[in-house]
Amino acid sequence: MSTITRDSLSRVGLRLLAAHGLADVSMRRVAKEFDVAVSALYWHVRDKQSLLGAMVDQLLEDLDVAPPTGNRRADLVARAELLYDKLVTTRDAAELTASVLALGTGGSRMREIIAEVSGDTVTTDALMALLIGHATLNQQRMQAQALGLEVDTTTITTFRQALDLLL
Amino acid sequence: MSTITRDSLSRVGLRLLAAHGLADVSMRRVAKEFDVAVSALYWHVRDKQSLLGAMVDQLLEDLDVAPPTGNRRADLVARAELLYDKLVTTRDAAELTASVLALGTGGSRMREIIAEVSGDTVTTDALMALLIGHATLNQQRMQAQALGLEVDTTTITTFRQALDLLL
DNA sequence: ACCTGAACACCGTTCAAGT
DNA sequence: ACCTGAACACCGTTCAAGT
Secondary structure, three states, rough: OOOOHHHHHHHHHHHHHHOHHHOOOOOHHHHHHHHOOOOHHHHOOOHHHHHHHHHHHHHHHHHOOOOOOOHHHHHHHHHHHHHHHHHHHHHOOOHHHHHHHHOOOOOOOHHHHHHHHHHOOOHHHHHHHHHHHHHHHHHHHHHHHOOOOOOOHHHHHHHHHHHHHOO | OOOOOOOHHHHHHHHHHHHHHHHHHHHHHHHHHOOOHHHHHHOOOHHHHHHHHHHHHHHOOOOOOOOOOOOOHHHHHHHHHHHHHHHHHHHOHHHHHHHHHHHHHHHHHHHHHHHHHHOOOHHHHHHHHHHHHHHOHHHHHHHHHHHHOOOOOHHHHHHHHHHHHHH
């Protein structure tokens, strides 16, 4: 395709993710996409985890976060829903992000987005947990939803209710 | 070791999990533990996911849940903390349980434990999400904590605070 | 600086064949 | 009923060697 950079690497990874799921995002598969030997990737990236980290970073980058309005609760809800939507609409994004956040190889922007309007650590932590927990647990429903044509709003409603309980 | 049953299979899986982590729980590794060919396992278990499901089921089995006292909030907190403790103290249990719950191959008892004292679905869902989300995100802190000798209570405190926010 | 080829040490799953 | 052996189609990572 194009020349290999950390950026094009994660972009290709995200395309593979959307098209075939996390299981098909392998170093060998990515290398094939660049028409290059697997070992070539290791000059641009330390290991696979680092590539996955870069993918999550890029996923969070094309997220246009509205500036704070001053209404803390509304801002938190808006940003949580923005993030949740991203996790739900991108195939296997929940699992990917959970792994990346757990291992600390990327995705730091997610916490920042929430922390900016949250203020305290406890709420930020709780919201982060709720986000990735909810997105992870609803993976099957999301897969089914991805296959069907209609936009299923059940999972979003449920998340919204959990949010109301927390905030 | 012993004769192969679905039960001894998951017990060995859990021992491997505790000793070497989820990455080392492979069909081949489990087979070696029984001194048997890998293919032999497939007579007792449909596939690996099913084995992982059985492992989570067994993990939740040796959890002695106190009967409801009638105080809903106290009961919810007690059960959530009991579950959280299990997820935190067993190596890679968070990741394992998340995967099993997401794919629906086991762990149904976890939801039941909470639902019994919760009553409404919204609270149950939120608590489940908070539990696995929090446990997953604190994986690194937990690993470090597992290596150190001192019992780190930070992660439990944080979870307790999130609980207070939710309930 | 950037990439290839080959190797190492693994995976999960299937299936004919054995007892 | 239960297990073996061999095969299939993969993995991530390393590393000497090439240009």
